Amino acid sequence: MNRLNDLDATLPDPADWATSRIPDLAVLDAALRCEICKDFYTAPVITNCGHTFCSLCIRRCLGADEKCATCRAPEQESRLRKNGAVQQAVDAFMAVRATLLEAVSGIEEAEVSGQAVNAEEAAEVEDEIEEVADIPPPSSQRRRGRPRKKKADDEDGDEDEYRPRSQETPPEPPKRSLRERPPDDGLVACPICNRRMKEAQVSLHIDDCLAGKPYIPPREPPSLSSPRKPSTLPSSSAPPSRPTLTQSRFQPSSTFPPSTAPPTGLFQPLPKITYSLFTDTKLRTKLRELGIRSDGPKKLLQDRHTEWLNLWNANVDSPRPRTKRQLLDELEAWERAHVRPANNKTKAPEWSDEKWQEKHADTFADLIAKARGSIQKRRKVEADEDEVEERISGEVEGAQIEQLRSSQPPPPNPQLRTANSAPAEMGSFPPSSQTTTLLPSSQPLQQSSQPLIQGPSHHLMTYQNISRPHHETIPPHGAASLLPSHSSANPYPTRNPHPPTNPQENQYVSSIPYVPGPDRLPAEKRKYETILDEIPWAGPGRAG
Amino acid sequence: MEASSNLTAANAPKRAAEAGATVTKRLQTELMQLMLSPPPGISAFPRDGNLLSWTGTMAGPADTPFANLTFKLSLEFPSNYPMSPPNVTFTTPMFHPNVDMAGRICLDILKEKWSAVYNVQTVLLSLQSLLGEPNNKSPLNGQAADLWDRDPAEFKRLMLLRYREAEEE
Numbered sequence: 001m002n003r004l005n006d007l008d009a010t011l012p013d014p015a016d017w018a019t020s021r022i023p024d025l026a027v028l029d030a031a032l033r034c035e036i037c038k039d040f041y042t043a044p045v046i047t048n049c050g051h052t053f054c055s056l057c058i059r060r061c062l063g064a065d066e067k068c069a070t071c072r073a074p075e076q077e078s079r080l081r082k083n084g085a086v087q088q089a090v091d092a093f094m095a096v097r098a099t100l101l102e103a104v105s106g107i108e109e110a111e112v113s114g115q116a117v118n119a120e121e122a123a124e125v126e127d128e129i130e131e132v133a134d135i136p137p138p139s140s141q142r143r144r145g146r147p148r149k150k151k152a153d154d155e156d157g158d159e160d161e162y163r164p165r166s167q168e169t170p171p172e173p174p175k176r177s178l179r180e181r182p183p184d185d186g187l188v189a190c191p192i193c194n195r196r197m198k199e200a201q202v203s204l205h206i207d208d209c210l211a212g213k214p215y216i217p218p219r220e221p222p223s224l225s226s227p228r229k230p231s232t233l234p235s236s237s238a239p240p241s242r243p244t245l246t247q248s249r250f251q252p253s254s255t256f257p258p259s260t261a262p263p264t265g266l267f268q269p270l271p272k273i274t275y276s277l278f279t280d281t282k283l284r285t286k287l288r289e290l291g292i293r294s295d296g297p298k299k300l301l302q303d304r305h306t307e308w309l310n311l312w313n314a315n316v317d318s319p320r321p322r323t324k325r326q327l328l329d330e331l332e333a334w335e336r337a338h339v340r341p342a343n344n345k346t347k348a349p350e351w352s353d354e355k356w357q358e359k360h361a362d363t364f365a366d367l368i369a370k371a372r373g374s375i376q377k378r379r380k381v382e383a384d385e386d387e388v389e390e391r392i393s394g395e396v397e398g399a400q401i402e403q404l405r406s407s408q409p410p411p412p413n414p415q416l417r418t419a420n421s422a423p424a425e426m427g428s429f430p431p432s433s434q435t436t437t438l439l440p441s442s443q444p445l446q447q448s449s450q451p452l453i454q455g456p457s458h459h460l461m462t463y464q465n466i467s468r469p470h471h472e473t474i475p476p477h478g479a480a481s482l483l484p485s486h487s488s489a490n491p492y493p494t495r496n497p498h499p500p501t502n503p504q505e506n507q508y509v510s511s512i513p514y515v516p517g518p519d520r521l522p523a524e525k526r527k528y529e530t531i532l533d534e535i536p537w538a539g540p541g542r543a544g
Numbered sequence: 545m546e547a548s549s550n551l552t553a554a555n556a557p558k559r560a561a562e563a564g565a566t567v568t569k570r571l572q573t574e575l576m577q578l579m580l581s582p583p584p585g586i587s588a589f590p591r592d593g594n595l596l597s598w599t600g601t602m603a604g605p606a607d608t609p610f611a612n613l614t615f616k617l618s619l620e621f622p623s624n625y626p627m628s629p630p631n632v633t634f635t636t637p638m639f640h641p642n643v644d645m646a647g648r649i650c651l652d653i654l655k656e657k658w659s660a661v662y663n664v665q666t667v668l669l670s671l672q673s674l675l676g677e678p679n680n681k682s683p684l685n686g687q688a689a690d691l692w693d694r695d696p697a698e699f700k701r702l703m704l705l706r707y708r709e710a711e712e713e
Contacts, residue, residue, distance in 0.1 A: 013573065015580030035661040036626060037566065038573040061660045064627050069660045333565065337623050 012040075012097065020104040029097075032090050036061060036069055041090045043318035045080040049073040052083050056314035063306055077272065082317050091319075267316045270309050275302045291324070292331060307334050567625050571595050574663050586668045588619065596621045599635070600668050608676040609700040613707060617671070618647075619664060629658035632667060639703035641678040641689035649674075650684045 014033070017026040034041050036057035043055040051070040053061075059077055061069045068075045270290075275298075278286065283301045287294035292308050294301065311330055315321050572595070578588055585603035590596075600617040604610025615638065620631040632654055634647035642650045653662060653670055683689030691699040 013576040013580060015577060018580065037570050038577075038663070039569060057660065060627055067659075072659065337565075337567070 016101055017104075020101065022104050025100070025104065028093070032086070032093050040094060041083075041086055043314055044083040044086040044090070045317055046083040046086075047073070047075050048079050049075065052086050054314070055080070055082075055317040056310055059310040059314055060307075063310065077313070080317075084319075087319055267312070267321050269313050269316050272309060273305070275305075292328065293335075303338070304331070304335065307331060307338075567621065567623060568595055570626060571621065574665070578665060583665055583669065585672065586665065588664050588668060596623075596625075598664065600632075600664065602668055602672050602675075605672055605676045609696065609703055610675045615675075617668070619667070626660040626662070629654045629662075630664075630667065632671070637706045637709050639685065639688050639699070639706045640675065641680050641683040641685055641692055642674060643688075644684040648684070650679075650682065 012029075014026040014029040017023055017029055032040055034044070034054040034057050035051075036053055039054075041052065041054055044052050045055045045058060046052045047058065047068050049068050049071050051068055053069065058069065058075075058080065062075060062077050066074060066076060273286070275283070280298050280301070283298065283305070284294040287301060287305060287308075290305075290308060292304060296304070308327075308331055311327050311334075315327060571590075575588075575590065575595075578586075585605075586600070588598050588600035591599045598619040598621075600619055602615045602617060604613040604615065615634060615636045618633050618635050622628045622630070632649055634643055634649065636647075637645075638647055644650075649671065651670065651674055653659075654667065678689065678692060680689040680692060688699065688702075691702065
């Protein structure tokens with residue numbers, strides 16, 4: 001439901017390899033990532049100064065500043081060229097990444113399962129490393145390590161461009177059968193890893209092999225990532241794999257209905273225009289011709305047109321172009337994220353206490369009734385809240401004010417107070433109420449310490465935790481309240497049995513995405529938490 | 545209540561996931577990298593579960609007046625990050641030629657020299673080196689710039705005085 005949660009779980013990182021048997025793969029992983037978005041290249045293009053970026057990333061950059069993001073050499077969008085080799089390398093690597101990770105990380109798994117890693121298996125592992133570039137993903141032949149496999153599936157779900165290929169993969173690459181009988185190729189096998197090589201190379205290789213380094217075939221040194229180079233290894237020249245890869249890369253994928261997979265020819269690059277030569281009306285007409293929204297002030301029209309050009313031209317560079325419909329959706333998303341000021345230091349324009357009050361009038365009344373039991377407990381802090389109450393009182397209808405005063409000392413918008421308290425403490429900051437919109441809790445009115453009927457209990461916990469720093473002594477400079485400390489003040493209880501607050505309930509009309517706290521990551525990324533525990537300042541003890 | 549929240553609910557997750565997806569994804573990647581391979585003397589983490597504002601900590605570089613001290617910073621990311629730089633300020637009171645009394649920092653890579661390839665880690669590393677090598681030609685804090693060259697002992701005294709303020713408050 002919440003896509004960001006999935007995204008979080010499956011976000012691959014070069015550091016994934018750090019704990020594997022071949023940590024150096026992190027370098028390869030990092031080399032296939034765009035410097036700007038830090039993700040794997042999408043439709044990579046190369047600049048004149050020789051730096052490669054995602055098409056969309058560098059186009060957006062050049063829109064802001066006509067310089068290469070890496071070396072600041074002057075650059076123009078029109079001079080960008082597709083970098084097909086990198087695209088192929090990324091595709092090939094992405095296709096095997098999950099499997100490869102599983103293959104090189106399973107030391108303890110193998111021991112647990114009672115099967116020591118025998119020579120055969122080691123050879124297989126290394127085979128796969130060798131063949132990263134040449135084989136399609138071996139689909140489901142490996143069943144070890146369920147979590148990894150699941151991760152791969154999730155990825156497929158998220159990025160459909162990789163799905164088709166893994167489906168078209170032949171179930172069993174022929175390399176398996178090749179290994180069973182020694183091929184008559186005039187090569188000899190390494191006694192340790194069984195890899196076949198020329199006799200003269202064996203003695204050299206054995207040292208490396210014992211040191212755990214992967215065998216690097218001669219004349220093909222570090223090019224694990226280049227699928228074009230023919231492999232010198234007989235086992236990896238598996239004939240069916242090449243056509244499959246090619247087929248799936250260059251044909252519109254079979255999972256798309258024909259109507260949504262237009263041939264690349266339909267997408268022609270759009271030219272830039274000089275906005276100063278366009279009047280408002282002409283620009284509007286232009287946008288309408290392009291089939292995109294044409295409302296708003298001229299600045300917005302320009303920005304929208306620029307972004308459309310970026311999206312469109314980046315799509316032209318992609319080997320798997322998306323449909324115009326999908327691009328329009330992207331533009332919509334961009335619009336939602338960017339209509340607000342570029343630097344969100346300013347207040348969130350959408351926030352309005354009145355609207356909030358209006359929308360939640362029922363909820364307020366509900367909760368007020370439920371909260372009556374907790375009056376005594378709350379009265380102590382009532383004095384603190386006066387200031388905030390005054391703020392509310394303008395908006396709350398008369399009857400409700402009375403109810404609020406008698407039963408609900410905390411303001412209807414506890415985040416507002418909490419979020420503001422930190423910057424205010426720091427003195428140097430202007431109070432920035434826009435932070436309120438960024439907080440994930442969506443039910444600020446559920447202040448009652450009684451169990452609620454409707455809201456799942458995590459709302460309750462969220463409220464209590466968020467408000468705690470406010471009721472307690474705030475440490476100097478708000479330090480502790482600023483930190484996502486891991487114990488009591490943690491807004492996202494680790495052991496929370498309920499799913500995290502979902503953005504569906506987020507009534508703020510905010511375009512800032514809901515972002516899950518690290519504690520909510522699915523089990524796979526629990527490593528975060530252990531890391532967190534080791535960070536000294538992440539605990540509450542170190543404040544100030 | 546139920547009905548109204550369901551109505552708005554329909555679009556909410558989509559909106560949340562799509563809007564600024566570039567920013568969130570990029571920041572998540574950065575966070576992962578900082579967590580999994582943390583550089584020495586530097587850490588950063590989103591505060592209040594908000595991925596667009598982080599708290600960073602930075603150890604004062606050795607052989608400078610700032611040695612053995614830890615400084616906290618606030619990083620606010622714009623919605624078009626990394627095309628625009630984050631807004632970085634010291635939250636620990638700071639006495640430094642290129643930092644004003646409100647914690648604002650004068651550093652070219654956070655302004656006109658920003659590049660989209662920079663990230664939290666490079667920014668914090670740059671700031672760390674700025675501590676030891678201030679640019680006294682265009683100071684934000686004239687007194688600090690003056691003392692840095694003329695009277696290092698007094699500089700350190702004032703800096704520590706200000707630093708301790710934070711601890712005592």
